[in-house]
Amino acid sequence: MKPKTPQQVFDLYDEYCHGYMDRRSFMNKLTTYAVGGVTMAALLESVMPDYASAQEVAEDDNRIVSQRITYPSPKGAGTMGGLYVRPATVAGKLPGIVVIHENRGLNPYVEDVARRAALGGYQVLAPDALYPLGGYPGNDDDGRSMQRKRDPNKMFEDFVAAVRYLQSREDSTGKVGCVGFCYGGGVSNLLAARLPDLAAAVPFYGRVPPLDEVANIRAPLMIHYAGLDKRINDGWPGYEEALRQHGKNYVMYMYDGVNHGFHNYSTGRYDAKAAALAWDRTMGFFKEHLG
Structure with a gap:
């Protein structure tokens, strides 16, 4: 079972993706939540988009x-x-x-x-x-x-x-x-x-x-x-x-x-x-x- 992403991580991502923080600052602040077996990769996976797995209607859908x-x-x-x-x-x-x-x-x-x-x-x-x-x-x-x-x-x-x-x-x-x-x-x-x-x-x-x-x-x-x-x-x-x-x-x-x-x-x-x-x-x- 994946650990729950802290709300503070979502808040950081919100600041980053709306231009209130550059990528370097975002990554630096994100490291503070990579504790207790939670890796940076896992934290990034929890907030960054994954378009390939999210599609609901295929581009070639015949409808x-x-x-x-x-x-x-x-x-x-x-x-x-x-x-x-x-x-x-x-x-x-x-x-x-x-x-x-x-x-x-x-x-x-x-x-x-x-x-x-x-x-x-x-x-x-x-x-x-x-x-x-x-x-x-x-x-x-x-x-x-x-x-x-x-x-x-x-x-x-x-x-x-x-x-x-x-x-x-x-x-x-x-x-x-x-x-x-x-x-x-x-x-x-x-x-x-x-x-x-x-x-x-x-x-x-x-x-x-x-x-x-x-x-x-x-x-x-x-x-x-x-x-x-x-x-x-x-x-x-x-x-x-x-x-x-x-x-x-x-x-x-x-x-x-x-x-x-x-x-x-x-x-x-x-x-x-x-x-x-x-x-x-x-x-x-x-x-x-x-x-």
Whole structure:
């Protein structure tokens, strides 16, 4: 039986993967927990992503059709790229979902989320914010460094353009929602505040939007938070007050005892029960508001 990973290790990883600590500092601090027969290798294994063993929907799954596409982003990168997925056997027009990745580009976990969403009966676009720099580099460390090089305002416009792309397709019903994780959760909140025709938004443990923009939100929101995620959760009271003040349509779920990133089934922060419940709620929410 594997020893339980100390919460402090997850907290260290959270600081590291969100850019508050460099890799050398992370590794140095991690050594203090390599005691009592617990090796550094075991500690790293408990937090670092393992994409190969986490895939839930294979790339060649015959229930879906997926392809790499480009789409116009005139206020962003000019031309953007991403993964487009839709059900293989559903004819006619479909609503759409934009899946927004974390702070490290379109990694295999988020690609897998896009395939899962398509199985719900949607056409899905998962943009890669690193496309203008050559695309996701194959590992999260380099991906984080690359994403920090992008202009954040132009990068946001690339996700706006993704919504517009799905809305404008001939095979679209025009109803488009978004779901995002970590950085992507923050983008989902901001899209809701800035796109009055967004049909639904589901941020997972994302930064709140500027509170003076909450009045502009028209999309219904389903907001997921991790109970142990103090860094992100500190923004919720003010956000909730603004949502209530302006009479917005929202529901928030707090998953007690789980870490930031609990839905990401490629890392040790993954919590199977909370992730399954949150995803079931998310797809039910999209069914209600997108069709």
